[in-house]
Amino acid sequence: MRPNSHRGTIFLEEGEILQRTAYEGEQYLLRLRAPACAKAARPGQFIHLRCQEALPLRRPLSILRAQADWIELLFRAVGRGTRALARQPVGARLSLLGPIGQPFQLPSSEKPVLLIGGGIGIPPLVFAAQILHRRNHGRVFAAFGSEIPFPFAPKPAEFLVSGLPPDVIAAMPLLEDWGIPNRLASQQGYPGCFSGYVTDLARRWLQSLEPTAAAQTEILACGPQPMLAAAADLARAFGCACQVSLEAFMACGVGGCAGCAVDVHTAQGLARKRVCVDGPVFDAHQIF
Amino acid sequence: MQTASAPQLGLDFCGLSFATPLVLLSGCVGFGEEYTRVQGFSHREVGAVCLKGTTLAPRLGNAPHRLCETPGGLLNAIGLQNPGVDAVIRDILPRLDFSETRFIANVSGSTVEEYAEVTRRFDDSPVDAIEINISCPNVKAGGVAFGNDVRMSAQVVAACRRATKKPLITKLSPNQTDIAANARACLEAGSDAFSVINTLMGMAIDIERRVPVLGNNQGGLSGPAIKPIALLKVHQVYQVCKAHGVPIIGQGGITSSEDALEFLIAGASALGIGTALFYDPLICGKINRGIADYLRRHGLDRIDPLIGSLRLHGEFTGDSCDQ
Ligand SMILES: Cc1cc2nc3c(=O)[nH]c(=O)nc-3n(C[C@H](O)[C@H](O)[C@H](O)COP(=O)(O)OP(=O)(O)OC[C@H]3O[C@@H](n4cnc5c(N)ncnc54)[C@H](O)[C@@H]3O)c2cc1C
Ligand SMILES: Cc1cc2nc3c(=O)[nH]c(=O)nc-3n(C[C@H](O)[C@H](O)[C@H](O)COP(=O)(O)O)c2cc1C
Ligand code: FES
Numbered sequence: 186m187r188p189n190s191h192r193g194t195i196f197l198e199e200g201e202i203l204q205r206t207a208y209e210g211e212q213y214l215l216r217l218r219a220p221a222c223a224k225a226a227r228p229g230q231f232i233h234l235r236c237q238e239a240l241p242l243r244r245p246l247s248i249l250r251a252q253a254d255w256i257e258l259l260f261r262a263v264g265r266g267t268r269a270l271a272r273q274p275v276g277a278r279l280s281l282l283g284p285i286g287q288p289f290q291l292p293s294s295e296k297p298v299l300l301i302g303g304g305i306g307i308p309p310l311v312f313a314a315q316i317l318h319r320r321n322h323g324r325v326f327a328a329f330g331s332e333i334p335f336p337f338a339p340k341p342a343e344f345l346v347s348g349l350p351p352d353v354i355a356a357m358p359l360l361e362d363w364g365i366p367n368r369l370a371s372q373q374g375y376p377g378c379f380s381g382y383v384t385d386l387a388r389r390w391l392q393s394l395e396p397t398a399a400a401q402t403e404i405l406a407c408g409p410q411p412m413l414a415a416a417a418d419l420a421r422a423f424g425c426a427c428q429v430s431l432e433a434f435m436a437c438g439v440g441g442c443a444g445c446a447v448d449v450h451t452a453q454g455l456a457r458k459r460v461c462v463d464g465p466v467f468d469a470h471q472i473f
Numbered sequence: 474m475q476t477a478s479a480p481q482l483g484l485d486f487c488g489l490s491f492a493t494p495l496v497l498l499s500g501c502v503g504f505g506e507e508y509t510r511v512q513g514f515s516h517r518e519v520g521a522v523c524l525k526g527t528t529l530a531p532r533l534g535n536a537p538h539r540l541c542e543t544p545g546g547l548l549n550a551i552g553l554q555n556p557g558v559d560a561v562i563r564d565i566l567p568r569l570d571f572s573e574t575r576f577i578a579n580v581s582g583s584t585v586e587e588y589a590e591v592t593r594r595f596d597d598s599p600v601d602a603i604e605i606n607i608s609c610p611n612v613k614a615g616g617v618a619f620g621n622d623v624r625m626s627a628q629v630v631a632a633c634r635r636a637t638k639k640p641l642i643t644k645l646s647p648n649q650t651d652i653a654a655n656a657r658a659c660l661e662a663g664s665d666a667f668s669v670i671n672t673l674m675g676m677a678i679d680i681e682r683r684v685p686v687l688g689n690n691q692g693g694l695s696g697p698a699i700k701p702i703a704l705l706k707v708h709q710v711y712q713v714c715k716a717h718g719v720p721i722i723g724q725g726g727i728t729s730s731e732d733a734l735e736f737l738i739a740g741a742s743a744l745g746i747g748t749a750l751f752y753d754p755l756i757c758g759k760i761n762r763g764i765a766d767y768l769r770r771h772g773l774d775r776i777d778p779l780i781g782s783l784r785l786h787g788e789f790t791g792d793s794c795d796q
Contacts, residue, residue, distance in 0.1 A: 189509060193512040193513075197513065240542075241751075282511065434537070434541070436547060440503055440510065442501055443534065443554045457534055
């Protein structure tokens, strides 16, 4: 018998809501006390959360960041589960399973890293930025896009980024604090934002690099499917590696039901892999 | 008053010793090791684990979406995704820890011959028993098409019976008019036990796009929503089984020890836990403790006296429609 190394890696906790912040566009930031999950969490992983007693099936939500004994989530209320979650008050206790899934592989400091996040796909990339900051990775750029107001107050960037129009100055304060250059994109004409797709903003940055540096870049992306496809195309155009984080409807969240399968193109041909435990992070070139 | 010794939850199921009456259900726990990811989860809390439905050749399964939550339940249309029987025996069974629990293979096919061949290959493997799924609603050929036809059901059972000496469990479909008649035919064909019930066929519709939510259009409904149906079906099959001492794994919507006890009283010897694991991965310990508490309160030291202990109001007619 070969014991499985994955045993006991996911924790079941009663997460108490410590903080709750509402943003425009039905977006919410929750801080939950979940010590075991917080300790083990890595960027790209998610939790499977019961939003409400009356809705027993859990909902998957990415970990925005983890610190001490808490984790943070950023979500948009879009349906029954997330709307119920949005109504939960500070102090409420919610059953959560986590951390779950294959995290982003964070490259060594020689390789440039390009983080591309769209809408509710931004959270795992904020977590990745935090860890890259802790590792003193000096060559990171983050491009975040949203078509509804950003769930934070953008501020003028301190860090210069070459290759961008001079009026593209809006940045995410948290990443600025960590010293990670970043810019925001939108088609809604928000002040200081790059006007267009977030992947076009990312392309400008890649174009500003030496071709060899561009080809060494590791792209990490999470967001809507068309954005991920565009990120994969971008990676192909510049010859760089790309990891994408996918979404799927889930039941168990631990690999038991095969309900969350997606098509993956492997060397052996088409396979269907589980987003919860084989993903959510996959090699973009095997998906698109 | 509490008795000194703890009640005994273990049982003999077709000659296999089950540590508790709980059985983790096919399709809900992958190929056995998946839930061990959860800290605190232990296979020692269950009598057996049924592996995912397995066919002769590998199957990719259905296109997404494969799941949809419904009030009190879950629709699924996985489509029997599995790597094929040979890969299961070669790559998966050696990784399972048989000291922790019993492992039961779950067999599917599109022809009688395929059922028999998959059963034959599992016969020559370490699995403890074989469950034949003649009730899968999510594949076009075989599955429920066999399970809803009494003659075909019996043919599949007879062919599998010839292919194995291991305990043979037939998983019956609730999507049929007379489950008792089917159970009788399968019993005569050599089934050692029954699983009652598999999922009920259902559908969910995306009203904005006017398309079914599931990629397969329809799916199998599980969870608390189907429990009353499952209880009645278990009791109907129990009427057939009791004289022969043939045990039933009662299943369909069990999420608490109270649910589990209802199934025991209706005639089940073992209790399947599927969808409830999605709600609470550590539910089995809670259900075991709840059953033990009940036994203590009723002055019982084991579950046997409960099985089929239902006291009916008058005679059980089985199929009457009393609206
Ligand atoms: C790995 C992963 C990480 C995610 N991270 C975030 C995040 O950080 N922030 C955020 O706002 N959202 C995130 N999502 C999406 C989030 O899970 C869905 O918005 C949520 O499940 C919708 O549930 P609902 O009941 O509100 O919506 P409904 O539409 O009522 O949901 C009905 C059912 O469909 C499922 N479903 C619907 N949309 C999705 C979807 N996009 N992905 C998965 N299941 C879905 C639900 O889980 C539920 O079972 C993530 C999804 C995955 C798979
Ligand atoms: C996602 C999912 C997949 C399933 N796959 C199988 C399968 O491969 N073979 C089988 O015999 N039953 C399968 N079933 C049926 C279950 O084993 C069980 O009979 C049914 O779900 C009722 O129990 P429950 O309400 O406790 O889940 C599946 C059920 C679910 C929810
Ligand atoms: S949600 Fe069950 S396998 Fe991924």
